[in-house]
Amino acid sequence: MAYPYRHPDEVRLLSEYFGDPEARTLEGWRRRGGYRAWEKALGMDPAQIVEEVKKSGLRGRGGAGFPTGVKWSFMPQKPTKPHYLLCNADESEPGTFKDRELIRWTPHQVLEGCLLGAYAIRAQHCYIYIRGEYMEVAQILARAIEEVYEAGLAGENVLGSGVTVHLTLHLGAGAYICGEETGLMNSLEGRRGEPRVKPPYPAVAGYFGCPTTINNVETLANVPHIVLHGGEWYRQWGTEKSPGTKLFCVSGHVRRPGNYEMPLGYPFRKFVEEVCGGTPSGAPIKAVIPGGSSVPILAAEELDIGMDYESIAAAGSMLGAGSVIVMDARTNLVPPVRRMVEFYAHESCGQCTPCREGTAWAAKILRRIERGEGTEDDLQTLLDVSENMTGRTICVLSDSAAAPIVSSIQKFREDYLAYMRRPTLAGAGA
């Protein structure tokens, strides 16, 4: 049951105990089958775990969708330096709130995933980088970590197996860019969270130059289930290339917002209109952002697709973190796009000129349009700026800012023109 609404079409792998306060405690979690996968794994070779996860086809849930088992297999088989697992709990993509829900209801599910992931890549230390704003749920996770140490499930010689895995909870301090894996590593080294140039990739030279893997909270939360039941079992849900279930975070103009755990490939239109109850105003849907503010916006007529990585990519957007933002027909897209671009302008780390300048100027132009002072030439300028922001920077923040601009101008040009014809519209969409 996902939270705070449920639907019979959900597959409750990760979210079965959302809304069940007892499941938070170690005792409650163990009564629900917790840490059996960890006990099982301690009798397995790390390579076997990587193999199971590969077989499952699990893909990274943080946005990029890279196959997790393959990512793990890039780590050296025979460590010559310490290995590190970094759990990315810096969830800050606008529209995304699944990791917070996973942590606040099932902290031990996340921790078991961290322990398994660390063991699989032969890391003795896993840092959980949680965003600074999540102070409240961080306290839940902190308590859970204390319980895990008290029970001997983490630390040195776990349950007498000779295996060492330490967990350290690390609080960020407010920077979207630290969710980017190399930005996160820099931040965890006590630096400004500026992304690094790749290569070298983290598996070669990551945290303090050591082999490192960074996985999203939701990705790791899947691992205990895969280890316990096997990779083949996981493939009973989803599609061939996007197996399993995914937490979709729904917000904006829907009657029942929240997290829903759906098998990948679930029909998108049915999801928004039936599972989430459609729009509160009863007005038709106008636009949907399928994967968080960084991905191209889809128009309502493009929704007859499955919710999986390939189908959404074929429609010209991305599944991203599964963050579905719905806008009804009464919305003019200019204010939301302006707000998203302002976000990127605020969060740009400033290393790369196309991003630092591009996001700031695009935000300025969009504010001007919203004030009713824009011209049609501004749209071409925005498209030119966006083109210069795409594929020319160290990380993809700049591309992310361009995505809503380009897609909204292409699909909802009329919304921009409305501001140019009727300056009095300014602010109406906010």
Place this chain on the structure above:
Amino acid sequence: MSAEVPERRNPGFAGETGEFVHLTEEDIRGTAYAGVRSPDGGHPAVAGTVPFLRADTDPQAPLFDGPYRERLEKILRRYPDKQAALLPVLHLAHERRGYLSPETMAEVADVLGLSPAYVRGVATFYTMYNLRPVGRYLIQVCTNISCMLCGAYDVLRAFLEHTGTELGETSADGRFTVIEVECLGACGFPTAVQINDRYWESVRPEDVPTILASLR
């Protein structure tokens, strides 16, 4: 627009509970389970994560004495080198003093063997470190897309009206500073508001007086 919003199932400020009508605010926030963390940080694994936006701060407080010294030492043990402990140590300083003055940053630099300029360079990168004093309650209203679509600017305006402040300014009595914040990650529970170290979710403009009254 409010006429079209569904009725609230379980009023409270831990978010709309939807079909989970039996849940209390405490159940959702997990405060009893999490407990209150001690100044020494508890287990070293979590010593760096004590909430650092607090109402009871003292700009003159010593940084690394008693339990705070213990916490510093626990934090240092968890990282490969001292520099890596910079964020948690800045959190500790922020928790005690309420903001990071140049003097505070210099003290942190000293204890970690870094230069004050380096620490300042890092501290200014992150938005959650206040570089100047703020009100006893720092009210951060999320106005990013999901909250915005559901009326966040009305909530922001209500906070400004009821506290009698301008955006980013501190009220005359020193109690409140109201700012806009980027996505708080509670998009399904709009509008999300963070006041010091706690979240208030599903906030509507009419809730603002009640929330402010609870802070007094």
